[in-house]
Amino acid sequence: MNPSQRPPFGVLLANLGTPEAPTPKAVREYLAEFLWDKRVVDVPRPLWWLILHGVILRIRPGRVAKAYASVWGEHGSPLMTISRAQQQALKEALKAQYGCDIPVILAMTYGQPSMEQAGRELRATGVDKMLVLPLYPQFSSSTTAAVFDRLAKALKPCPHLPETRWINEYHQHPGYITALANSVREYWAEHGRGDRLLMSFHGIPQRYEDRGDPYPSQCRATAQALATELGLSEEQWLCSFQSRFGREEWVKPYTDFTLIDWGKAGVGRVDVISPAFSADCLETLEELDVENRETFQHNGGGEYHYIPCLNDRADHIDMMVQLVQNNTQGW
Template structure:
């Protein structure tokens, strides 16, 4: 069998294996133990995590997962597998031969080790690594890098690797986002304001140099420009706060509450930080924040889905691979 010129490793955050307190506890333990995610001193954090968070949060989070869990399992996993299949098919059409594509999750399964074995079995000796995070953050993209490095540590032959660290203003990405918004508006009409809600991080992360918030703002501005919106028609906000410290602002839920009280009739919400719909979009944005807006006096709330396995999203991934595979094909 001829070896492929390279393989592609796509990576995302991860998901519990079931919408149960036990499965969620196992997942949260691994996720929240990562220093990239929580940088509190280890002894103090061990006590908080094991004696408080992992006791209180799993049942509540499991109930949230149960609201969005599908017949094939977690929406993030289902969509990620669809993206994996679609990207492999698109790359085969582009290159005229099989380009192996493997999926790894930073936390949970499939593990980085499992994805690596899959790519080695396919004969890939060069890798293009694509974390499915449009914006680069120490808590996401860097965590993938750490996980990959740990997985490769015992390997006698480490493959050549090229990393795609972000694509926050890539023309294909902004174009696909704009297409999704226009298509939604064509079917459902256009709201009074477009909220672009990104997952938040603590403000001190940005203060010490994390590029994520500035890249989120650049994504939002580029999308607004592509859609021809004026400054009064859109906002970039941040969701999913955890703990009591200050996070990057403005906060999504507070903004929606203010808009509802101010009499904004309809708001459309999109989340360009996520490559696939997941708990934070389907439950937090589409359910919890809808309730926040309506209860505050808002009239109509529309959630625009993530790009998921849309053809233009997969086409953008192909472009990223081609741009980074120079000399390998």
């Protein structure tokens, strides 16, 4: 390709991944790749292999497949459908901004489309500069760093590496906080306002934070920034963590325990948002919206309202455009 015809750069959007289908077989294949990553589970390999293949992959796929089936759509899992919508919306917004087609390629850390496939798509566009945007507002070694590992592995056999820039996090980016606040205000305008706003983030083991993972502190900073933007008092909101796995201590407070306490205390209505996710997925739509609703109401709580993720909202896409502009100066 003539260098003058090449796009100035390409954008690689990265997210976690999803099974290919809501079936035990597809879920087993996905979980086998996801849970074998040392960034996700750092138990010594021989022991973890026995636990993973001897117990987890025998028990969990069937249950998880049923959960996926309950949220699966015509075009696949919610995460995949929304990620594709984000990809297309960002591509259109960048074309309007730059006056030319900027390649925006989607890759998943686990499953499809793979990093290798994304790399081939980018190379076919002729770009030699790549901006990597992991769709995780807060950095964690178990998510953002896992994208880095997976991309490095995909690029390892390449004879010529693209010039690469990396967006580590955007947990307090003004556009991100504004979009979150807009989504809450719009929800309240349509559905009324709860007694408390629970900002629930995916959890990690406490020892991860103890050894330096900044994720929990960035989650707390996001929650505080959102509360400030919304003008909430300390009694009106809380930052909590969901999705514990295993018996060890995880970052606290726990979302389910909080909802149990609030239910028993007779809280009339709680609104829940999950700012760690850029797109709704199984964890938000099934665990947070369904399981935790039951937990709250079973323990005496009143109304439970889940506020959707930012997904492909225009202000969310605008924030991504700002990230791209800020991180491609000189390209």
